[in-house]
Amino acid sequence: MPELPEVETVRCGLLPAMEGQRIARAELRRADLRWPFPPDMGARLSGARVVQLRRRSKYILADLDRSESLIIHLGMSGRMVISGLAAAHVPGQFHHDHPALEKHDHVILHMENGARITFNDPRRFGAMDLCATSLLESHPLLASIGPEPLGNAFNADYLAARLAGRKTPIKAALLDQRIVAGLGNIYVCEALFRAGIHPKRAAGRIGRLRIEALTEAIRATLLEAIAAGGSSLRDYRQANGELGYFQHAFRVYGRQGAACVTQGCPGMVRRVVQSGRSSFYCRICQR
DNA sequence: CTCAGCTCCTGCGGGC
DNA sequence: TGCCCGCAGGAGCTGA
Numbered sequence: 481m482p483e484l485p486e487v488e489t490v491r492c493g494l495l496p497a498m499e500g501q502r503i504a505r506a507e508l509r510r511a512d513l514r515w516p517f518p519p520d521m522g523a524r525l526s527g528a529r530v531v532q533l534r535r536r537s538k539y540i541l542a543d544l545d546r547s548e549s550l551i552i553h554l555g556m557s558g559r560m561v562i563s564g565l566a567a568a569h570v571p572g573q574f575h576h577d578h579p580a581l582e583k584h585d586h587v588i589l590h591m592e593n594g595a596r597i598t599f600n601d602p603r604r605f606g607a608m609d610l611c612a613t614s615l616l617e618s619h620p621l622l623a624s625i626g627p628e629p630l631g632n633a634f635n636a637d638y639l640a641a642r643l644a645g646r647k648t649p650i651k652a653a654l655l656d657q658r659i660v661a662g663l664g665n666i667y668v669c670e671a672l673f674r675a676g677i678h679p680k681r682a683a684g685r686i687g688r689l690r691i692e693a694l695t696e697a698i699r700a701t702l703l704e705a706i707a708a709g710g711s712s713l714r715d716y717r718q719a720n721g722e723l724g725y726f727q728h729a730f731r732v733y734g735r736q737g738a739a740c741v742t743q744g745c746p747g748m749v750r751r752v753v754q755s756g757r758s759s760f761y762c763r764i765c766q767r
Numbered sequence: 768c769t770c771a772g773c774t775c776c777t778g779c780g781g782g783c
Numbered sequence: 784t785g786c787c788c789g790c791a792g793g794a795g796c797t798g799a
Contacts, residue, residue, distance in 0.1 A: 769799105770798105770799090771797105771798095771799090772796105772797090772798095772799105773795105773796085773797080773798105774794100774795085774796080774797100775793105775794100775795095777791100778790100778791090779789105779790085779791085780788105780789095780790090781787105781788085781789090781790105782786105782787090782788085783785105783786090783787090783788105
């Protein structure tokens with residue numbers, strides 16, 4: 481499920497185990513995910529201290545004390561599982577009994593503090609790479625990504641300029657990471673519903689006021705999801721260390737055939753396929 | 768440049 | 784029970 485809110489939730493969950501902490505040993509259980517790991521990745525991670533754990537779009541960036549940064553992408557099915565984190569709120573309190581490894585546990589970071597961070601990814605659409613921290617912005621995976629939707633650079637002026645003249649459906653435009661960072665299929669559907677915009681509407685044919693509504697809908701959708709992830713983080717932290725999946729109430733995503741949640745709206749949620757991916761919307765609320 | 772379609776990979780649920 | 788099919792939250796690549 482990892483779109484921007486889930487990645488942010490994973491980052492926050494990793495903070496107590498990783499930020500400021502040293503990686504005692506990085507264990508690679510295969511040589512690649514989507515792409516081969518960079519040369520000597522295990523050795524380059526082992527012994528490094530994580531100075532800062534950041535997020536850019538759907539990427540987690542771990543700046544190391546070696547002028548390098550670890551780039552992590554969860555792909556479609558990637559998860560981070562923390563174990564040995566006994567009491568997250570008590571610094572330095574870790575125990576050392578870890579559950580057995582599971583299928584698709586591809587990379588394990590054995591932290592000096594006793595925590596173990598496991599990257600599990602059945603479909604292996606995820607990725608890891610190392611890059612000089614000073615060159616991160618020009619890394620091929622990051623160079624052409626658009627502004628963060630929760631930052632100041634993402635506003636109605638910007639979005640209007642990027643959508644102008646484009647015939648592609650707004651759904652596809654918002655999934656394009658070069659236009660805005662971090663959105664995926666779920667939150668695009670949700671944001672379009674909130675903004676009252678039909679997913680098939682041509683991107684260049686949305687009025688200024690509705691573009692303003694759209695930027696605010698995107699922000700609100702993401703902020704609410706991040707808040708929901710944050711609360712679920714507190715809930716499951718003691719249960720198991722699994723990060724990356726949390727319950728969230730969607731208004732249209734996955735609700736085809738169900739009643740539209742808008743008060744008094746007689747419509748039902750529809751599902752259409754656009755460029756191979758499902759879009760969910762209300763034909764009455766979204767134009 | 769823009770855009771649609773294909774592709775990587777595994778797992779799950781439904782129909783027969 | 785087993786088998787086949789469609790579907791899944793991403794995104795790079797190709798070719799028109």
